[in-house]
Amino acid sequence: MSCRERVRSLVEARSFQRTVIAVILLNAATIGAETSSVLVGHFGGFLHAVDRIALAVFAVELGLRVYAYRGAFLRDPWNHFDTVIVAVALIPAAGSVSVLRALRILRVLRLLSAVPSMRRVVSALLEAIPGMVSIIGLLVLVMYVSGVLATELFGRIAPGYFAELPVSLFTLFQMMTGDSWSDITRQVMAERPWAWVFFIGYILASTFVVLNLFIAVVVNAMDEQTTSSEEQHTDDQLATMLAELARLHAKIDAMRAAQAVPAGSHGDHPGDRHAPAPASPQPDA
Numbered sequence: 001m002s003c004r005e006r007v008r009s010l011v012e013a014r015s016f017q018r019t020v021i022a023v024i025l026l027n028a029a030t031i032g033a034e035t036s037s038v039l040v041g042h043f044g045g046f047l048h049a050v051d052r053i054a055l056a057v058f059a060v061e062l063g064l065r066v067y068a069y070r071g072a073f074l075r076d077p078w079n080h081f082d083t084v085i086v087a088v089a090l091i092p093a094a095g096s097v098s099v100l101r102a103l104r105i106l107r108v109l110r111l112l113s114a115v116p117s118m119r120r121v122v123s124a125l126l127e128a129i130p131g132m133v134s135i136i137g138l139l140v141l142v143m144y145v146s147g148v149l150a151t152e153l154f155g156r157i158a159p160g161y162f163a164e165l166p167v168s169l170f171t172l173f174q175m176m177t178g179d180s181w182s183d184i185t186r187q188v189m190a191e192r193p194w195a196w197v198f199f200i201g202y203i204l205a206s207t208f209v210v211l212n213l214f215i216a217v218v219v220n221a222m223d224e225q226t227t228s229s230e231e232q233h234t235d236d237q238l239a240t241m242l243a244e245l246a247r248l249h250a251k252i253d254a255m256r257a258a259q260a261v262p263a264g265s266h267g268d269h270p271g272d273r274h275a276p277a278p279a280s281p282q283p284d285a
Contacts, residue, residue: 008068011061020061021114027054028108051104058086058107078113085110120225128221132214139210143172146202153198157191158184175199176206 010016030050033039040047062082066073073079089107112118147168154162161171161184175181181203188195 004068004070007064011064011068017114020057021111023054023057024108024110024114027051028105030054031105031107054107055086055089058089058110062086078119082110082113121222124222124225125218127225128217131217131221135210135213135217138213139206142202142205142210143169143176146172146198146206149198154188154192154195158188161188172202172206175203176211178207 027050030047033043034047034051065079065082069076069079085106088103091103112122147165150162150172151165151168155164155168160167162168171184175184181199185196185199188199
């Protein structure tokens with residue numbers, strides 16, 4: 001096994017991946033602890049040392065993956081993500097700017113690539129974006145139409161909520177999230193008793209229909225991602241089995257060839273051949 005293959009086996013080992021995850025979690029805890037002046041006063045040196053060690057581990061782990069995968073490293077988008085995170089984490093080491101120091105917490109995002117289940121969730125969300133765009137368009141349409149109607153119908157009796165279209169849109173967004181929608185509805189119903197028809201219709205259309213469509217698209221994308229992951233795992237197992245069978249066939253062929261050579265060596269050699277016996281004289285007729 002070559003050195004590169006050994007490094008690749010190390011990087012792909014489950015124990016190595018768990019160690020990286022543990023370092024990420026430990027570093028997240030130390031970064032959070034550094035926000036406390038009391039903890040910094042007592043354990044500032046220790047927290048700083050752990051932070052530097054974690055950053056060194058991230059850099060070494062990334063370097064090992066670059067060495068192990070070479071060109072294949074650049075073809076994986078998750079590797080690009082890890083590279084950006086580690087590069088950003090190196091910036092605070094050059095100065096003491098508070099904004100740059102705050103960016104260290106981005107290292108925790110490496111859990112998205114280090115934990116397979118999180119990676120599948122993020123991949124599913126990204127794959128669901130095309131379907132979500134259409135649903136967002138539908139939601140914007142529902143909110144816009146409802147905002148214009150609410151401004152015309154309730155702008156005078158509830159100017160704090162529906163005086164202008166931007167204010168109405170913000171109020172409708174607030175109601176869609178379920179925040180105080182019943183209070184707003186009752187306040188308007190004090191002047192317009194039939195207003196409940198408008199608001200309940202809007203809540204049903206925006207919250208119970210459109211938002212559930214979001215959930216359906218995401219769940220469908222996650223299901224497809226899980227199926228794809230299982231198929232990839234099956235293909236990897238099949239490739240491993242085929243490679244193992246190829247190695248076994250090669251060993252069997254080598255053993256057969258080794259057995260065939262001694263068997264052929266028992267034949268007559270030129271030095272062992274005897275001259276033919278002279279023909280016996282024929283009697284004269």
